[in-house]
Amino acid sequence: MGEPRMPKKIRNATSEHRLADWYEKSGLARFCETMEFRAKGTVEMSDVSNKRLHGTVPAATGILIVNSRGFGHYRRNLGYGWEEGRQNGTVTLVLPANCDWDVAFEHHTRSLSLDPAQLETQMHVRAERLAAAFERLSNHCFTKNFVNSLMKEMWHNSAEETGWLGELFCDSASLALVAYLLREELRSDQQAKRGGLAPHQMRMLIEFMSSRLSNKLRISELAGIAGLSEYHFIRAFQRETGIxxxxxxxxxxxxxxxxxxxxQPYISIDEIALLCGFGLASALAQQFRRLMGMSPRAYRDRL
Structure with missing residues (x-):
């Protein structure tokens, strides 16, 4: 397969535009079909369509919020193991620095770049507290219609010649968006305190499970990492994850x-079953088909 083509259309990008510079330095621009950049007030936005993203997302200048719509499967690594799943609809992410990102489906993304110093002034929040809040946000995926609607309205407003009113709207809407996401994260944290698991507990559990997938995992070990009894751990885990x-x-x-x-195209499916803790290829095939909608062999043949 040849190198991805450069975008057919890149509009309104300047060398000073943080998002345009971010896409170029990351190498993600070559995977994009179309790209458009706009700025209004202190807010910068991009509208990108592409068939595939792959690579390490670099540290952004400012806070980067991504609102992505598509169908297919995605993977991301926030530093404690790969997460993989299927996306059908819209998801909002706050990307941290150096996040490995692999999206294997055609999708459409709107991104929002905000200046942290400006946010500190407007929100009257200290830099350390704001940075810690956004680090927690990067552990969440939000599927809220409000975020989608607000970012869509900001994008359309950024193209209108409305002078200071347009700038006021985009600046105010970006603050509302940040406040909304932070409030949702706080609610999630409060939910953990009421019986779920806190983000740091989930992070430790995922690290432990990822490193021992080929072995038998015992509930007693997982409960010990979370600092809970087996009974309370199972209840808290299910409340947090839904499974x-x-x-x-x-x-x-x-x-x-x-x-x-x-x-690893040369590793047999029998070996993969052992490495992943299934033991038998038939057990792997059963669970793989249930979660991915096809057999391991069919999945490999599609690559």
């Missing part, structure tokens, strides 16, 4: 199997 620890581990094993199928 049982057993189901979560199965998904992680299938995700690892799909990664090996992509990256």
């Amino acid at each position: 049982t620890p057993y189901q979560y581990v199965l998904r992680m094993r299938v995700n690892k199997a799909s990664e090996l199928l992509r990256q």
Whole structure:
């Protein structure tokens, strides 16, 4: 397969535009079909369509919020193991620095770049507190219609010649968007305190499970990492994720199997089953088909 073509259309980008510079330095621009950049007030936005993204997302100048719509499967690594899943609709992410990102489907993305110093002034929040809040935000995926509608309205407004009113709208809307996401993250954290798991507990659990997928994982080990009894751990884990620890581990094993199928074409499916903790290829095939909609062999043949 040849190198991806450069975008057919790049509009309104200048060398001073943070988002345009970010796309160019990351190497992601070559995967994009169309790109358009706009700025209004202190807010910068981009509108990008592409068939595939792959690579390490570099540190952005400012805070980068991504609103992506598409169909297919995606992977991301926030520093504690690959997450893989299917996307059908719209998801909003706050990307941290150096996030590995692999999107294997045609999709459409609107991104928003904000100046942290400007946010500190407008929100009357200290830099350290704001940075910590956005680090927590990067652990979440939001599927809220409000975010989608607000970013859509900001994008259309940025093209209108409305003078200071347009700038006021974009600046105010960006503050509302940030406040909304931070409030949703706070609610999630409060939910954890009421019986779920806190983000740091989930991070430690995912690290532990990722490093031992080929072995048998015991509930007692996972509960010990979370600092809970087995009974309370199972309840808290299910409340946090919506599924049982057993189901979560199965998904992680299938995700690892799909990664090996992509990256190691000469490893047999029997070997992959052993490496991912399934033991038998038939057990891998059963769970892989249930979660990915096809057999491991069919998945490899499509690559």
